Amino acid sequence: MRQPLTLKDHHHEHRLFSLRLLVAVALVLVLSLVLVGRMAWLQIAQHSxxxxxxxxxxxxTQAMSPPRGLITDRNGEILAVNRPDFTLELAVEQSADLNETLNRIRQLVPLTDDDLERFERRRTSARRPWEPIPLRGRLTEEEIARIAVHQHELPGARVTASPVRYYPHSHLFSHALGYVNRLSAEDLDNMTLAEQRNYSGTHYYGRTGVERYYEHRLHGQVGYRQVETNARGRILRVLEEQPPIPGDDLRLSLDLKVQQAAYDALGERRGAVVAIDPRDGSVLAFVSRPGFDPNLFVTGISHKDYARYQQDHDHPLFNRALQGRYPPGSTVKPMLGLAGLDAGVTNWERTIYDPGYFSLEGNPHRYRDWKRWGHGQVDMEKAVVQSCDTYFYDMGFRLGIDRMHDFMVGFSIGEATGIDLLNESEGNMPSREWKRAARNAPWFHGDTINTSIGQGFMLTTPLQLAVATAILANDGHQVVPTLAADETHPPRRPDIALKDPRNWERMKHAMEAVVHSNRGTGRVMAKDARYHMGAKSGTAQVFSVGQEETYNEEELAERMLDHALIVSFAPVENPAIAVAVMVENGRHGGSVAGPVARQVMDAWLLDQDGNLNVPEPLARPPIQNALPTPANTTAHSTRTAAP
Amino acid sequence: MSQVDPVRTTDNGGHAIFRTPVATRLHLDPPLLAALLLTMLGGLAVLYSASGGSLDTVIRQAIRFGGGLLVMLVLAQLPPRTFRFWAPLVYGVGLVLLALVILVGTEAKGAQRWLSLPGIGRFQPAELMKLAVPAMVAWFFSDRTLPPSKRNVLGSLVLIFLPTVLIAMQPDLGTAILIAAAGLVVLFMAGLSWRLIGLAVLVLVVAAPLMYFFVLHDYQRTRVDTFLNPEADPRGAGWNIIQSKTAIGSGGIGGKGWQDGTQSRLDFLPESHTDFILAVLGEEFGLIGFLLLLAVYLVIIGRGFFISWQAQETFSRLLAAALTMTFFIYVFVNVGMVSGLLPVVGVPLPLVSYGGTSIVTLLASFGMLMSIHTHRRFINF
Structure with a gap:
């Protein structure tokens, strides 16, 4: 390459270079200022x-869930407890190949599709990275050992213990205690902010029964722990700690012995038993059969188990005692009789002739007695003892539905009893207003006549029958059934005051004759009894079976049989227990339901040697009028009762 | 061969003795050396914290510093004309090696950057070119009249972009840009006309989007995307930059204190002892720490510019200015990327970040600066 011969002008070059150097220096300074500005912006303006x-x-900040309060029966027998459940957790970020790790785990402990589905759902939903995700709970000792041995092959896997609710008596208390299960996002949505904070570490929530109603007492106060973690979620140190306040232990008025007696006496039959101490409103037994295993629900019931309960024709999840609405039949005759006596439409001396039917003047329709050929001359006592329908048709017709309704609601028929359980059914005590509103039809005489023997539109729950019997046994003093031993809930109605209080005594003696006289419909029940009791049996017609259900013919025939009912109390002189028994399709109140009630009474009133030994009532605190009165509202609206 | 006069001093006994200062005899520039040592010592302190208190890491870094200082010392002894003499040859060998890297290089992290040489071990030819390119361009202009003619501008551009393209093909766009910048700085210092500079800026603005779509690899495009919107993938690609900004920002003015930076200590900050070490400095020493570091850097750069201003021939002048400016570009790019001003390109913070051949290259360039400064001829008028 030929180079043109030019002389370098060193001075000119140096001047040019110096100029460029100045530009470079200026550039460096400007860019440095940019950096300073950027750092100052980050470190001063954006510092906080x-x-x-x-x-x-x-x-x-880790919320520490408070230990849930224990539940015991009145004698301190544990009904609900917390015990450690060993759960296999997996921090997926620590696992290089998640599928490989899962496959390896699968070879060590069985995983169901439910487990994997739940795991996948929690893995893909919003969460803190490195936070371990529960994969399988209820690990057995052997499974824990197997995982421990192969720990090195399972990066990110670990076994943790956490307290989980356990119901040692399983089915026995299922419908009274209910159960807790996983706290859901929906539960949190329905809480106030303060409640949400209190539940920030909690995994379980009372779903039904006592667990639900007393959630606010059982839960306790959340604790907090501030920990420092590194980027991989390892906890390095605890910065601050505020321990949780455990939930209250809850003592119930239930008695394990009485509950067990009721449960066993019902046997494999479908039905319900409610026993109440009229002296203090204590619920001594609260049974609905079939029951279910509440432990299955706690950590999430499997599809298979749930489907089994759902498809069972016996509806084990249905709380018959609380929500089953059955016609009370003859069991309400003593209360109706009191209504007639008090209104003056009859008295103890008045007799009628029963030809086996009752008919209204100018109307050929015959309302039949259960005894086709009739009871002959019948007075009030005989009408109760032999359960004469005709006597009550006649009395009820002359009493009229309005007075009948107003008197019966005093026994909490057609109204919530106020028991400390949610979603109680009110049953139905029909009235003109009710029929107009519900059926858009006027009230007919025939309706009154049906109602006067506890049929027609009248529906009660076994709980209501027990409460009504307790009020009767109490001479009209109100009873609010209360499961918690240390709570007293105010009655919703005043005590029933009869114009002639002696009628209480006479009616109770009539009921005593139901079981203790040889003509009584319930005489099977009092056989060899060490004490005197009063009772009234009843049968309730079955209207229809569920339309969506398929039964075979034999089953269908069985399910069309009458329900057997009995209400009873004892001892007659100084009642300490009132029992209502309902056996679905049991046909005969006296002979089927009666012995069940007897078993329950014996369990409560007799000591180990079979001698009468009436337990003392509970010392409940005086009534506080400010107590919340949860009505049959939806499950969440009463959450505000939490402190 | 030294042309420096002896300095007259007295010892304690009052006898006048003649002694040449050690620094002068070793061709070292005391202000530059002091600033460099200060940076390195501070860097070691930050590194100790950033590595989680690993003395081992600090020692290995110190050994690397020692090696670098040795190279610096050796290069300082050589007169600048040696660099000038060898520049074309080293440049040529460098080009051949770059071509070899593409043909037979060792792959690491999806890019071919290393060359395994028997006996020497692995080695990155691109690192050599960081010095060879500016030296070559300075050599090119050293005998030509300045400002350069258009033909010479074109010639220098060929010299710059030949290695740049080869490095970009590895692909290592970050280093390619830095090397191109080093060469272009020479061109600029040589007096490239402002009109051409304007034209170049215009072309760059137009070419950048085209580059993005047609030249960049996927991972490079991700880096640019992440830079533009780190929050799009905060747990993935955006993690580094979000965490480094958090570290710096939470440091505030005074910092959290040495070894008390939670971001780095608790492993939230990735690469905390290499490319992102500035975030550790910002978190633990705050804005004050950063300003101190920047001040020392500016002393080094100022001294470098002073050396180039004092240099006596074109080659030395251009080379000194280019090496100094390249040093600043490193600082700017690293601080810019760690603080979220620039996309993440793997540029270490000079003399502070852990590891790499870059320390040796860097100290070698300061050896050349010292050589330029200490081999001046003093002309007495």
């Missing part, structure tokens, strides 16, 4: 924001 981000990175 980044400090927060940095603290959020490292400081993890």
């Amino acid at each position: 924001r980044f400090t927060t981000l940095s603290d959020n990175n490292r400081v993890l």
Whole structure:
């Protein structure tokens, strides 16, 4: 390459270079200022924001769930307890190949599709990275050991113990205690902010029964722990700790012995038993059969188990005692009789002739007695003892539905009893207003006549029957059934005051004759009894079976049989227990339901040697008028009762 | 061969003795050396914290510093004309090696950057070119009249972009840009006309989007995307930059204190002892720490510019200015990327970040600066 011969002008070059150097220096200074500006912006203007981000990175506030209160029966027998459940958790970020790890785990402990589905759902939903996800609970000792041995092949896997609700008596108390299960996002949505904070570490929530109603007492106060973690979620140290306040232990008025007696006496039959101490409103037994195993629900019931309960024709999840609406039949005759006596439409001396039917003047329709050929001359006592329908048709017709209704609601027929359980059914005590509103039809005489023997539109729950019997046994003093031993809930109605209080005594003696006289419909029940009791049996017609259900013919025939009912109390002189028994399709109140009630009474009133030994009532606190009165509202609206 | 006069001093006994200062005899520039040592010592302190208190890491870094200082010392002894003499040859060998890297290089992290040489071990030819390219361009202009003619501008551009393209093909766009910048700085210092500079800026603005779509690899495009919107993938690609900004920002003015930076200590900050070490400095020493570091850097750069201003021939002048400016570009790019101003390109923070051949290259360039400064001829008028 030929180079043109030019002389270098060193001075000119140096000047040019110096100029460029100046530009370079200026550029360096300007760019340095840009950097300073950027750093100052981050470190001064944005300092607090980044400090927060940095603290959020490292400081993890862990809510510590309070231990849930235990539940015992009145004698301190444990009914619900917390015990450690061993859960296999997996921090997926630590696992290089998740599928490989899962496959390896699968070879060690069985995983169901439910487990994997739940795991997958929690893995893909919003969560803190490095946070371990529960994979399988209820690990057995052997499974724990197997995982421990192969720990090195399972990066990110670990076994943790956490307290889980356990119901040692399983089916026995299922419908009274209910159960807890996993706290859902929906539960949290229905809480106030303060409640949400209190539940921030909690995994379980009372879903039904006592667990639900007394959730606010059983739960306790959340505790907090501030820990410093590194980027992989390892906890390095505890910065601050505020321990949780455990939930209250809850003592119930239930008695394990009485509950067991009721449960066993019902046997494999479908039905319900409610026993109440009229002196203090204690619920001594609260049974609905078939029951279910509440332990299955706690950590999430499997599809298979749930389907089994759902498809069972016996509806084990249905709380018959609380929500089953059955016509009370003859069991309400003593209360109706009192209504007639008090209104003056009859008295103890008045007799009628029963030809086996009752008919209204100018109407050929015959309302039949259960005894086709009739009871002959019948007075009030005989009408109760032999359960004469005709006497009550006649009395009820002359009493009229309005007075009948107003008197019966005093026994909490057609109204909630106020028991400390949610979603109680009110049953139905029909009235003109009710029929107009519900059926858009006028009230007919025939309706009154049907109602006067506890049929027609009248529906009661076994719980209501027990409460009504307790009020009767109490001479009209109100009874609010209460499961918690240390709570007293105010009655919703005043005590029933009869114009002639002696009628209480006479009616109770009539009921005593039901079981203790040889003509009584319930005489099977009092056989060899060490004490005197009063009772009234009843049968309730079955209208129809569920239309959506398929039964075979034999089953269908069985399910069309009458329900057997009995209400009873004892001892007659000084009642300490009132029992209502309902056996679905049991046909005969006296002979089927009666012995069940007897078993329950014996369990309560007799000591180990079979001698009468009436337990003392509970010392409940005086009534506080400010107590919340949860009505049959939806499950969540009463959450505000929490402190 | 030294042309420096002896300095007259007295010892304690009052006898006048003649002694040449050690620094002068070793061709070292005391202000530059002091600033460099200060940076390195501070860097070791930050590194100790950033590595989680690993003395081992600090020692290995110190050994690397020692090696670098040795190279610096050796290069300082050589007169600048040696660099000038060898520049074309080293440049040529470098080009051949770059071509070899593409043909037979060792792959690491999806890019071919290393060359395994028997006996020497692995080695990155691109690192050599960081010095060879500016030296070559300076050599090119050293005998030509300045400002350069258009033909010479074109010639220098060929010299710059030949290695740049080869490095970009590895692919290592970050280093390619830095090397191109080093060469272009020479061109600029040589007096490239402002009109051409304007034209170049215009072309760059137009070419950048085209580059993004047609030249960049996927991972490079991700880096740019992440830079533009780190929050799009905060747990993935955006993690580094979000965490480094958080570290710096939470440091505030005074910092959290040495070894008390939670972001780095608790492993939220990735690469905390290499490319992102500035975030550790910002978190633990705050804005004050950063300003101190920047001040020392500016002393080094100022001294470098002063050396180039004092240099006596074109080659030395251009080379000194280019090496100094390249040093600043490193600082700017690293601080810019760690603080979220620039996309993440793997550029270490000079003399502070852990590891790499870059320390040796860097100290070698300061050896050349010292050589330029200490081999001046003093002309007495």
